[in-house]
Amino acid sequence: MRRADRLFQIVQHLRGGRLVTARMLGEWLEVSERTVYRDIADLQSTGVPIDGEAGVGYIMRSGYDLPPLMFTRDEIVALVAGARMVRAFGGATMARSAEEALVKIGAVLPDSERDHISRTEIHAPLYVVSQADREAIDAIERAIDARQVLSLDYRDEAGRSSMRDVRPLGLWFWGKVWTLVAWCELRGDFRAFRIDRIAELDPAGRAFKPERGKQLADFYRAMEMQQGGGPDRTRRPSVDAAGA
Numbered sequence: 290m291r292r293a294d295r296l297f298q299i300v301q302h303l304r305g306g307r308l309v310t311a312r313m314l315g316e317w318l319e320v321s322e323r324t325v326y327r328d329i330a331d332l333q334s335t336g337v338p339i340d341g342e343a344g345v346g347y348i349m350r351s352g353y354d355l356p357p358l359m360f361t362r363d364e365i366v367a368l369v370a371g372a373r374m375v376r377a378f379g380g381a382t383m384a385r386s387a388e389e390a391l392v393k394i395g396a397v398l399p400d401s402e403r404d405h406i407s408r409t410e411i412h413a414p415l416y417v418v419s420q421a422d423r424e425a426i427d428a429i430e431r432a433i434d435a436r437q438v439l440s441l442d443y444r445d446e447a448g449r450s451s452m453r454d455v456r457p458l459g460l461w462f463w464g465k466v467w468t469l470v471a472w473c474e475l476r477g478d479f480r481a482f483r484i485d486r487i488a489e490l491d492p493a494g495r496a497f498k499p500e501r502g503k504q505l506a507d508f509y510r511a512m513e514m515q516q517g518g519g520p521d522r523t524r525r526p527s528v529d530a531a532g533a
């Protein structure tokens with residue numbers, strides 16, 4: 290959980306004028322009591338009216354509320370459109386999270402702005418990406434975040450297979466096709482893999498550390514040199530073929 294999310298959750302747990310201990314908060318948020326003490330101190334320093342002390346418990350005085358989020362109409366349209374496109378084209382976890390984010394935003398928007406969410410007439414088809422690809426996207430995104438090596442059974446356009454371990458670096462969406470950009474340990478170079486050509490994907494059971502020459506920034510530099518132009522990260526990387 291991100292620290293900002295954790296601070297928000299602490300405020301939510303303290304609502305209602307009840308006494309809550311650091312141990313209770315730590316169990317709910319799955320962090321140590323020491324972390325809770327630091328978070329409480331940070332919230333108090335920003336003016337959140339929390340009373341109490343370590344070893345006793347904490348209580349928030351009544352009357353405090355988080356300030357409402359202020360979005361322009363165009364920002365609301367952008368958020369709704371983005372969430373609906375993620376629902377259609379993203380991973381299953383991404384899609385659920387996008388919907389939940391819209392619910393949370395709607396809950397704290399002023400009444401005058403809340404109706405813009407339901408009135409935004411920008412839509413995307415409900416079923417575009419296959420369930421298998423959705424699951425692969427979610428698994429790859431988690432592996433990127435955790436820096437976990439993945440083992441791929443990858444098929445080229447003709448169906449030829451190759452097995453390889455890769456360090457996942459980023460996901461790109463090209464309108465109809467998702468690709469994984471990774472450092473391929475088999476080839477000792479960067480490769481881009483179409484998600485819909487990954488027949489099987491499993492954790493390799495080991496993590497990787499960022500190494501010079503094998504990171505996303507190095508991939509961008511290699512692409513710039515290959516293209517012979519300035520820094521343009523929108524250019525599509527070449528897709529790896531099995532055996533290449």
